[in-house]
Amino acid sequence: MSNRPTYANGKICYLEIPATDVAHSANFYSACFGWSIRADYGGNTTFDDSVNQVSGMWVTGVSPMTEPGITISIMVADAEATSNLIVSNGGRILKKMAMDRGEIIIHFQDPAGNFMGLYQGNELKE
Template sequence: MANIEYPKVAHGRICYVEIPAQDINISSAFYQKIFGWNIRTRSDGRIAFDDGIGKVSGTWVQGREPAAQPGLIVSIMVDDIEATMQAIISAGCSIVNKIQIGETEFVAWFADPAGNVLGLYQHPGGGHGKICYLEIPAADINKSVEFYKAIFPWQIRSDNHGNAAFDDVIGNVSGMWAGHVKPAPSGLVVYTMVDSVAETVEKIVAHGGAIVKPPRGNSKEDDAIFSDPEGNIMGIGQE
């Protein structure tokens, strides 16, 4: 992935994903082979990735339970869902579910080498490997929508299937609130960029969320992990 154009810092941008792994070399090789992710070594020695268009980054972490039950679902865009499913199976992993959401539109869930369940979304045209979509489980969708509206400046809308949906602040990652799945214990954490972790933590608590991992107190670069009112685990990061 030459000439990666990293996006500018933006409050409300979904920017980073931590993926549980048993063997980081095996997991990173899987995602590089299937989705073409750029794999690199950070200055601290950790293996990191940039997605297929270089706008969402992340890393693999050990010592966390995998996201083995469908709950908070991160989806990756692919050119050909059938070919990608076959590549996943050939790599020794499995397809958990395939769902038709339109006459010619399909999504699928797969289990990666560590057992994490992630999604596939077919959209031909140059976005193969892009982290593109996030399903947030919610028993009370209106309540969950109001929580995220209070925390992040996401654009809230209705998608073409009548669901409450959102776009992050730069329109790179979209998503919806899903009543058909329940929050499940997960070590997979999706981070949203914020101007101030300390101020965002106050908003989270004031609107019914809870802090799982408190901020470190670094005034320049900081992060925290929180639980939303439905029990979904999410992260915030400050640069």
């Protein structure tokens, strides 16, 4: 697998995630999802996702996205194990849903209160 992201017009590639404590949020996403944490040229704490396709940074002074709207879901191989990591690292599980084709969707809040989702599809099952 290439270490470079796929570049294409229209690809979602960058997120700014509200944080009340940037270090805590960075540790949460690293521990729960394996995101790589780094500092950009301005000294901001930034991330690359586990497959190097989405990057972004945590921002302060912006209200967390606490209400459902557009849900950003993170793909995982094991939704139950990841749910346990979320809780043990300061997040909250809000809702678990099993879909007809075996997919699992779980809504959670990160330590800053951001509403996010987990998605476990059949693609990553062994």
